[in-house]
Amino acid sequence: MELLLHTLLFRWYVFLFWGTGLLVLSRAAGPGGAILRYGLAYALAYACEYSSSRPGGWFPFGYYEYLPTTLDKEVWIGPVPLMDSLSFAFLMVASLGTVARIEGSGLGELLSAPFRERWSSLCLAVIFFVAIDVVIDPASLRGSQWFLGHIYDYPGGGMYFGVPVSNFIGWGVVGILILAAWRATPIFPISAASGKKTLFDRLGPVALYMSVYLFNMGIAIWIGEWNLALADLGVGGMLAFIGLARRRVLHTMEMGGSLR
Numbered sequence: 001m002e003l004l005l006h007t008l009l010f011r012w013y014v015f016l017f018w019g020t021g022l023l024v025l026s027r028a029a030g031p032g033g034a035i036l037r038y039g040l041a042y043a044l045a046y047a048c049e050y051s052s053s054r055p056g057g058w059f060p061f062g063y064y065e066y067l068p069t070t071l072d073k074e075v076w077i078g079p080v081p082l083m084d085s086l087s088f089a090f091l092m093v094a095s096l097g098t099v100a101r102i103e104g105s106g107l108g109e110l111l112s113a114p115f116r117e118r119w120s121s122l123c124l125a126v127i128f129f130v131a132i133d134v135v136i137d138p139a140s141l142r143g144s145q146w147f148l149g150h151i152y153d154y155p156g157g158g159m160y161f162g163v164p165v166s167n168f169i170g171w172g173v174v175g176i177l178i179l180a181a182w183r184a185t186p187i188f189p190i191s192a193a194s195g196k197k198t199l200f201d202r203l204g205p206v207a208l209y210m211s212v213y214l215f216n217m218g219i220a221i222w223i224g225e226w227n228l229a230l231a232d233l234g235v236g237g238m239l240a241f242i243g244l245a246r247r248r249v250l251h252t253m254e255m256g257g258s259l260r
Contacts, residue, residue: 007074015214021090024093024097027197028108032194033188040181048174049080058171062166066152073149081151087136093179094212095128097205102243103250106197107205111183112190115230122179125248129175129233130168131239132212135232137163138225139216147221161228 008015027032052061066079075082097107099121127211138161158164212252217232 007082010070010074013215014083014086016088016251017090017208020204020208020211021093024107024201024208025093027087027201027204028106028111029190033190036185036188037182038089040185041092041178042085044177044181045085045088045174046077048170048177049085050078052170053079059167059170061154061165061170062154063156063168064152064154067150070149070151084151088174088178090208091132091212092175092182094205094209095132095175096125096179098128098209098243099125099246101202101206102247103162105246106201108190110117115183124177124242126172126179127242128239130171131235132209133171134160134168134235135216137167137220138228138231139223142223146219161225161231170175193195198204198235 022034022038025037028034029037034065048060051057053064053066054151056062058148066081066084067241068076068077070081077085096110100107100110102124103121110118110125116124120162139146140148141152141162154164154167156164158167160168213236215234217229217236220229220232222227
C-alpha cells in the first residue's frame with residue numbers, strides 16, 4: 001500500500017492524465033463502460049509490452065528492455081512498470097475525442113457508429129494516437145535527465161532520436177487492437193447520442209491531447225533538447241494541417257450533398 005501511494009505521488013502527471021481520460025470516456029460510455037474499456041486497454045497494452053520487452057521478444061514494438069531503476073519507488077507488474085501501460089487508454093480517448101471535435105461529432109458516435117460509416121475517422125484517430133507517441137517516446141527515453149528516470153532502453157538504438165520506427169508501428173497495432181476491443185465489447189454499450197453534450201465533452205479530449213503534447217515538448221525544452229522540441233513542433237504542425245484538411249473535406253462533402 002505504501003508503494004502504491006508512492007507511485008501515485010511519483011507519477012502524479014500520469015495519473016492526472018489517466019483520471020481526466022477516464023472522466024471523458026465515462027461521459028460517453030458511463031462509469032462502468034469507461035472502467036471496462038480502460039481495463040481492456042491496459043490488458044492489451046501490457047500483453048504487447050510484455051511480449052516486446054522479454055528476451056527474444058519483438059512483437060509489436062520491436063525489442064526493448066525495462067531497467068529496474070525504480071523498483072523501490074513505484075509499483076511494477078512483473079517486468080513492466082504499472083504506470084507505463086496505463087498511458088494507452090487515456091491517449092486513445094484523447095485521440096478519438098480530438099478527431100471527433102475536428103469532425104464536429106462526438107466520442108460516443110465514433111465508438112458506436114458502424115465501421116463502414118466511420119472507418120476513415122477511426123483510422124485518423126490511430127494516426128493521432130501514433131503521433132502523440134512520436135512526441136512522448138523520445139522525451140521518455142531521456143528520462144534520466146528529468147523526474148521520469150531511466151526506466152527503459154532500446155539496445156539496438158533507433159533512427160528517430162534513439163527510438164526505432166518499429167516502436168511507432170507497434171503503437172499503430174496496439175491502437176487498432178484497443179479500438180476494436182472498445183467497439184466490440186457487448187457490455188456497457190456506447191450510445192452515439194451521449195457523445196456530444198457539454199463543453200467538457202467537446203473540448204475535454206482536445207485539452208487532454210494538447211496537455212500531453214505540451215507537457216512532453218516542455219520536457220524537451222527543459223532538458224535542452226532543442227532539436228527534439230523543434231521536431232515536436234513539426235509534429236504539432238502536421239497534425240494541425242491534417243485536422244484542418246479533414247475539416248475542409250467534410251465541409252465540402254456536406255455542401256455537395258446539400259446541392260444534390
